[in-house]
Amino acid sequence: MSKFLKVPVSPLMGSNLINYIKIIISNKIDINYILHVIITLLIVILISPFQLFDKIIFLLKKKKNFDDPIFIIGHWRSGTTLLHNILCKNNKFGFFNTYNSLFINNIYSSILFKTLMKYTMPKERPSDKIKLDVELPQEDEFAVSNYTNISHYNFFFFPNDYKKFYSEAIRFEKNNEKLWLNKYSDILNRIFHYTGKSKIIVKNPSNTARIKSLLKKYPNAKFIHIYRNPIFVYLSTFKFFSELFPSVNLQNIDNETLKKLIIYNYKEIYRDYYNYKSLIPKGNLIELKFEDFRKNPSIYLKDIYKIIGIELKKEDLNELSIYLNNQKKHKMNTYTIDKKTLKKLYKELEFSFKKMNYSIPSNLNIIN
Numbered sequence: 001m002s003k004f005l006k007v008p009v010s011p012l013m014g015s016n017l018i019n020y021i022k023i024i025i026s027n028k029i030d031i032n033y034i035l036h037v038i039i040t041l042l043i044v045i046l047i048s049p050f051q052l053f054d055k056i057i058f059l060l061k062k063k064k065n066f067d068d069p070i071f072i073i074g075h076w077r078s079g080t081t082l083l084h085n086i087l088c089k090n091n092k093f094g095f096f097n098t099y100n101s102l103f104i105n106n107i108y109s110s111i112l113f114k115t116l117m118k119y120t121m122p123k124e125r126p127s128d129k130i131k132l133d134v135e136l137p138q139e140d141e142f143a144v145s146n147y148t149n150i151s152h153y154n155f156f157f158f159p160n161d162y163k164k165f166y167s168e169a170i171r172f173e174k175n176n177e178k179l180w181l182n183k184y185s186d187i188l189n190r191i192f193h194y195t196g197k198s199k200i201i202v203k204n205p206s207n208t209a210r211i212k213s214l215l216k217k218y219p220n221a222k223f224i225h226i227y228r229n230p231i232f233v234y235l236s237t238f239k240f241f242s243e244l245f246p247s248v249n250l251q252n253i254d255n256e257t258l259k260k261l262i263i264y265n266y267k268e269i270y271r272d273y274y275n276y277k278s279l280i281p282k283g284n285l286i287e288l289k290f291e292d293f294r295k296n297p298s299i300y301l302k303d304i305y306k307i308i309g310i311e312l313k314k315e316d317l318n319e320l321s322i323y324l325n326n327q328k329k330h331k332m333n334t335y336t337i338d339k340k341t342l343k344k345l346y347k348e349l350e351f352s353f354k355k356m357n358y359s360i361p362s363n364l365n366i367i368n
Contacts, residue, residue: 082327270352
């Protein structure tokens, strides 16, 4: 039984009908997921009239000027969720909540569909017991999948084609960068208008590799890169994806393919990040080690607020103190790995070990 969704339905249930059909007919679906496809299609058809309502509201809204976004970047399981949740405690910032991340086309009809989400999602992430709720901050790439068929997260639905989606939606090798940027701008504008905030915080691991493209649309965007020991990132990502995939994929996938997928994404994301991070204007990037940030977030928050251009007031830190103290109590997962696998992993990820100045972690349980 899936640990993330209680019914056989895909996160593509928040898509518009044309986009959903494009994605489904363009990819191979295994026969045992046909029920998922049919139920998801019925939901998409059901919500389609309400999407027109949303379009009308956004068209009628007075256009406003907003600051370029604040992008939280870093590979999955590197501390992006912790950082995102901390920053979004400040009501000066707008953000995608979990509802927005799936039902980006139905923002103003949320009263109807939040109930559906509350029924289908668990109260916490099975992999690390992080609280889940429709109102809590969430990354935006599932919103991208539901708004355009050019999305890196399509690899969650069709995992055997992970290289194709990286090529199409990260490197834009089909010359579709301009189209994607326009669609992405539409999505961010929806959150700008809906939240009414001039600054929005966007967390998206895939954006770690999109620096060059994002700067074309948002030349003054701020980037907060949080990173973690590559071995723990790999092991934690494998655990997380192993539990997430049964809820979202529409293709069968074995463990070996999943391992290859994780290593490929990690290596390519950081190859692209380090190739293009120099394009970010001076003063618009801050990089944090997860291990240091988790020990004492308040020290690093001052630097983060500085590049964002907002003063971190004493009362802001006081409001965060309870949340930060609770996070310190959060028990981290422990991992065991055999020497042969560890040696192979180190060789695969050696580039990042050197760039990030990491070694094999001492608190890793290594067996023969």
